[in-house]
Amino acid sequence: MSNFKNLVEKLKGLKTQDMFMNDFFLTWEKTDDELNAVWTVADALRDLRQRNISTKVFDSGLGISLFRDNSTRTRFSFASACNLLGLEVQDLDEGKSQIAHGETVRETANMISFMADVIGIRDDMYIGKGNAYMHEVADSVEAGYKDGVLEQRPTLVNLQCDIDHPTQCMADALHVIHEFGGIENLKGKKIAMSWAYSPSYGKPLSVPQGVIGLFTRLGMDVVLAHPEGYEVMPEVAEVAKKQAAECGGKFTVTNDMKEAFKDADIVYPKSWAPFAAMEKRTNLYAEGDSEGIKALEKELLAQNANHKDWACTEEMMKLTKDGKALYLHCLPADITGVSCKEGEVDASVFDRYRDPLYKEASFKPYVIAAMILLEKFKDPAKVLEQLEARGQDRIFSEK
Amino acid sequence: MSNFKNLVEKLKGLKTQDMFMNDFFLTWEKTDDELNAVWTVADALRDLRQRNISTKVFDSGLGISLFRDNSTRTRFSFASACNLLGLEVQDLDEGKSQIAHGETVRETANMISFMADVIGIRDDMYIGKGNAYMHEVADSVEAGYKDGVLEQRPTLVNLQCDIDHPTQCMADALHVIHEFGGIENLKGKKIAMSWAYSPSYGKPLSVPQGVIGLFTRLGMDVVLAHPEGYEVMPEVAEVAKKQAAECGGKFTVTNDMKEAFKDADIVYPKSWAPFAAMEKRTNLYAEGDSEGIKALEKELLAQNANHKDWACTEEMMKLTKDGKALYLHCLPADITGVSCKEGEVDASVFDRYRDPLYKEASFKPYVIAAMILLEKFKDPAKVLEQLEARGQDRIFSEK
Amino acid sequence: MSNFKNLVEKLKGLKTQDMFMNDFFLTWEKTDDELNAVWTVADALRDLRQRNISTKVFDSGLGISLFRDNSTRTRFSFASACNLLGLEVQDLDEGKSQIAHGETVRETANMISFMADVIGIRDDMYIGKGNAYMHEVADSVEAGYKDGVLEQRPTLVNLQCDIDHPTQCMADALHVIHEFGGIENLKGKKIAMSWAYSPSYGKPLSVPQGVIGLFTRLGMDVVLAHPEGYEVMPEVAEVAKKQAAECGGKFTVTNDMKEAFKDADIVYPKSWAPFAAMEKRTNLYAEGDSEGIKALEKELLAQNANHKDWACTEEMMKLTKDGKALYLHCLPADITGVSCKEGEVDASVFDRYRDPLYKEASFKPYVIAAMILLEKFKDPAKVLEQLEARGQDRIFSEK
Incomplete structure (x- = not known):
């Protein structure tokens, strides 16, 4: 049986009905079946595209993007995902928009959604704000749809909030699944999500939180390592703990990077700002x-500088399983001697893992497209089968 | 007979040939048949989309947008309309463009139009400028087409100028037609287009002008109310007067908001800047x-502040027909206690009319799409029939 | 035989295989057959579009644009070309992007290319930088493709670098070919690529360099005229000299504008900055x-001002062949009394040539589309034939 048929058969066995006409906020709000469906559809879409089969399921329609922070990777991933499915991206550039002082989110959300099938939002800067804003948008368009204002219910994809970065972490996980030859091979494997030093300030917490909130689902031995004072949101740590217990895995927090790297199968060393400081910053902005x-910025940079020894050096990598743990990063990384004097990772380590890192990133457009497809179609397996049967060329082929 | 067939039959009875390969500047330059055709095509396109039938009539082609003022609603409406018909929007961002000092409009217009099917322009800030600029663009591409520079004649849609805001007012009117159950039910109905207080400065005149220039066509009792000194362009008031006489309606100007609201079936309370002040401002900018x-800004804000009693309060609403006039607004409104301390409308009034207001806005993308379709096709009824017959899914459907 | 069939037959006789999966940097890196193929495909695509036959060869896919300098003409030409072929343009706006300090070009290039079929770059400001940057991007995505990071190899179109402006000069040449009734009629014709005075500063050298690097291929008598001190890059002058010798043409450099215009069949008077000054500027920026x-700017403007007599006046035009040389310009031109007090060309000369100038510009979208098509298809003649056979309407036609 072809890989594609296998994927479709697998999808048929998964319960995805609740994703239909629904949003994607946090991975831990989704069932195992639903996460599995995202990975399965992502692989199936990739398989079709590689065989030059068009996956356009929309003949018109808009994908609205709203980025409240600069972005290249996620912006292009969302644009690629929309394009792959036939949606045109329309960016809500708040700078160019006439959004009145005091205009309600409810109003803006409806005004941009008359022909929107999906809305992607990145809002990760302020603790307690990003995810809440996304919910307000989703509730607004849900109400608009029910009240007959909108002809269709645009569904939302969280492109990074203050709590989770689901499209990133789901892509990270899909990469790991491929590298380890299947989700079933991850049971018991050790992953070290570790803080690492960066000379820059205020990196979001959503990646470490997203990683511990997702990988504890897979029966893995998840270690979160960071210097004292760099704690993540306690609610998310709680989620990780609970999930690990339920899934036969482990979740440990340590203030020792070496302990985390010791015999790790996977390492994810990355800088982030302390949760308490991010909260304080949110209030100062308000x-x-x-x-x-x-x-605060000065203080945080000084605090960071006390932990320059938290770096993914060659020496640290030697501590990992056979010295060959899979190195993950959401990119861009702060590479010592390349993008900064002292940073998260040695240049030689980064170089050795460049190809896998770029492949890790390559899953993001497909993960986003899969989320959209599952949100918009009641029977995704049938859609995939019919796309294959339709066999429309993506690129015109000379016969 | 289905609603769609009714609309197509109605369209067949309307004379639309002069719209073909022509532009849409001001509603009062169009015949009754032509306005009717816009509403009819808008309803028909909406009907097709609701039945998941694709209305893509372009397999490639650009819709050029040029916004000289910030915009969310109109920008998204234009993008939605283009997308609905298969055109890709290309924004002429004058900031990112190499438009030479002294470069003629004629040159720029031609340079962006080699593959443009439609051009949408918003230029509402300066009295005597916006509409004139649009004509210069239209004349330029007309000349380019005749001289063999352009292979097709891009047609223009006025997305708001200093004189009229036709896509807004046509959407307002279509909303009213639906609310009152048909254009024939509007005869004799009273609409109050009233100035209202806003703490902001320099709002365009195009909405009140567009409203009196359009609703006097429908045999309605149109009352324009504003404090002394807030007169609209005299030419437009003249048009309204003449049309009212021709169409068996009325057009009155009053300086008494209560008089306007008294027994009104529809109210449209909205701030605008005095015409004379806008003219002065245009000169100061020049x-x-x-x-x-x-x-001037200081002076105008002080002048506005003298008229804080011009507000659409619950008390004012009680004066209207059965206390239940339909409340219109182009949005965003200045809502007292929500978007500002004192504004155009009471929060409780606005809240009560939220759904109808959002529905009012939902007509704009369809009105714009209808204008484009009528500008680009000689036989729009046939196009609609053939789109229905083609029956291409807008969203892929699992069979 | 129809014009289209002639073009396809001609294309079949040209060797284009090396263009497939390759980039377009400089015209003089391409064979005569390859340049000829670009012009032929451009004409064929235009012919199809004029007959309302869709030339969409991509059912999804992105065209990435990266403009490091303001642009209207080239930006719209690239967008038009992509749209014509079915690609959606996604702009890499470096201002809105999260491109880390020190992030490698290799990384950015891969991150934006997961679903990119083509990348268009304009980077013309710094000597020794633009073309080098484009090569770095192309090498990066080539490596990404070979390493399995990218599923397809995005190919690159140089939308203007420090050395050449191939899409402009190829469009200029196609215009000349049409005006003179065929490439074979250009042999021995004299073209004057002349510096002309402009009150602005630092115009790129890529146009004059592109013109002498291309027109010397056509057996023409190419004269490069400029005041002392306005030399172009010596390597490009060398290329022009060598090509002229090989192709039975001539390449002369003079400091006398009159000598250049004398009996010229074609004149291309245009300002540029001296190569040495541009080099100096590049270092100062660094x-x-x-x-x-x-x-430096002050110095250069003063230097320019010494040469106000270098202008394409009516008097100068009288020196040309029968006083009727074809006047070329890449636009926008600095027109005396229109866009500046004293500039490159008399208003009356410009006005007389307006239509041909706009037609010259109209070839650029087709030239870019032709480059893309030749880069993405092994058998372009077959693609064209099958597009004609498919006969898909570009604009829906009422039957």
Whole structure:
């Protein structure tokens, strides 16, 4: 049986009905079947595209993107996913928009959605804000749909919030699944999600949180390592703990990077800002206290600088399983001697893992496309089968 | 007979030939048949989309958008309309463009139009400029087409100028037609287009002008209300007066908001800047007199503040027909206690009309798409029939 | 035989295999057959579009654009070309992107290319940089493709670099070919590529270099005229000399505009900055020496002002062949009394040639589309034949 048929058969066995006409906020709000369906559809879409079979399921329609933070990878991934399915991206550039002072989210959300099939939002800067904003948008368009204002219910994809970065972590996981030859091979494997030093300030917590919130689902031995004071949101740590217990895995927190790297099968060393500091910053922004923000930034950079030894060096890598753990990063990484004097990772380590890192990134467009497809179609397996049967060329082929 | 067939039959009885290969500048330059055709095609396109039938009539082609003022609603409406018909929007961002100092409009217009099927322009800031600029663009591409420079004649849609806001007012009217169960039910109905207080400065005149220029066509009792000094362009008031006389309606101007609201079937309370002040501002900008502009702004805000009692309060609403007039607004509204301390409308009034207001806005993408379709096809009824017959899914359907 | 069939037959006789999966950097890196193929495919695509036959060869896919300099003409030409073939343009706006300080070109290039079929880059500001950057991008995606990171190899189109402006010059040449009734009629014809005075500063050298690097291929008598000190890159002058010798043409450099215009069949008067000054500027930018940049700008404007007599006046035009040389320009031109007090060309000369100038520009979208088509298809003649046979309407036609 072809790989594609296998994927479709697998999908048929998964319960995905609740994803239909629904949003994707946090991975831990989804069932195992639903996460599995995302990976399966992502692989199936990739298989079709590789065989030059068009996966356009929309003949018109908009994918609205709203980025409240600069982005290249996620922006292009969302644009690629929409294009792959036939949606045209329309960016809500808040700078160019006439969004009145005090205009409600409810109003803006409806005004941009008359012909929107999907909305992708990145809003990761402020603790307690991003995810809440996404929910407000989703509730608004749900109400608009029910009240007959919108002809279709645009569904939402969380392109990174203050809590989770589901499209990134689902792509990370799909990469790991491929590298280890299947999800079943991950049971018991050790992954070290570790803080690492960076000379820059205020990196979001959504990646480490997303990683511990997802990989504890897979029966893995998940270790979160960071210096004292770099704790993640306690609610997410709680989720990780609970899931590990339920799935026969482990979740440990340590302040020792070496302990985390010891015999690890996978390492994910990455900088982030302390949760408490991010909360403080959110409040300072709300108060418009620019002096306070500057002072905080200085303080945080000084705090970071106390932990320059938290780096993914060649020496650290030797501690891992056979010295060959799979190195993960969401990119761009702070590479020592390349993008900064001292950073998250040695240049030689990064170089050795360049190809796998880029492949890791290559799953993101497919993961997003899979989320959209599962949100918009009640019977995704049938859609995939019919796309194959339709056999429309993606690129015109000379016969 | 289905609603769609009714619409197509109605369209067949309307004379639309002069719209073909022509532009849409002002509603009062169009015949009754032509306005009717826009509403009819808008309804028909909506009907097709609701039945998941694709209305893509372009297999490639560009819709050029040029916004000289911030915009969310109109920008998304134009993008939606183009997408619905199969055109890709290409934004002429004057900031990112190499438009030489002194470069003629004629040159720019031709340079962006080699593969443009439609051009949408919003240029509403300066009295005597916006509409004139649109004509210059249209004349330029007409000349380019005749001289063999352009292979097709891109047609223009006025997305708001200094004189009219036809896509907004045509959407407003289509909403009203639906609410009152048909255009024939509007005869004799009273609509109050009233100034209302806003703490912001320099709102365009195009909406009140567009409303009196359009609704006087429908045999309605149109009352324009504003404080002294807030007159609209005299030419447009003249048009309204003449049309009312011809169509068996009325057009009155009053300085008493209560008089306007008294027994009104529809109210449209909205802030705008005095015509004379807008003219003065245009000249100050032309002279680059920034001190003068600041002084004028201060003066206008003070003048506005004298009229804080011009607000659509619950008390005012009680004066209308059975206390239940249909409340219209182009959005965003200045809502008292929500978007500002004192504004155009009470929060409780706005909330009560939220759904109808959003529905009002939902007609705009279809109105724009209808204008484009009528500009590009000689036999629009046949196009609609053939689109239905083609029956191409908008969203892939699992069979 | 129809024009289209002639073009396809001609294309069949040209060797284009090396263009497949390859990039387009400089015209002089391409064979005569390859340049000929670009013009032939451009004409054929235009012929199909004029007959309302869709030339969409991609059912999904992205065309990435990266403009490091403001642009209207080239930006719209690239967007038009992509749209014509079915690619959606995704702009890499470096301002809105999260491109880390020190992030490698290799990484960015791969991250934006997961679903990119073509990349268009304009980077013309710094000597020794633009073309080198394009090669780095092309090498990066080539490596990404070979390493299995990218599923397809995005090919590159140079939309203007520091050395050449191939899409402009190929469009210029196609215009000339049409005006003279065929490439064979250009042998021995004299073209004057002349510097002309402009009050602006630092115009790129890529147009004059592109013109002498291309037109010397056509057996023409190419004269490069400029004041002393306005030399172009010596390597390109060398290329022009060598090609002229090989192709039975001539390449002369003169400091006398009149000598260049004397009996010229074609004139291309245009301002550019001296190569030595551009090199100096590049270094000053690299050093961040803003005082030095200001001083250099002042110096260059003063130097320009010494040569106000270098203008394409009516008097100068009288020197040309029968006083009727074809006037070329890449636009926008600095027109005396229109866009500036004293500039490159008299208003009356410009006006007389407006239509041909706009037609010259109209070839650019087709030239870019032809480059893309030749880069993506092994058998372009078959593709064209099958597009004609498919006969898909570009604009829906009422039957």
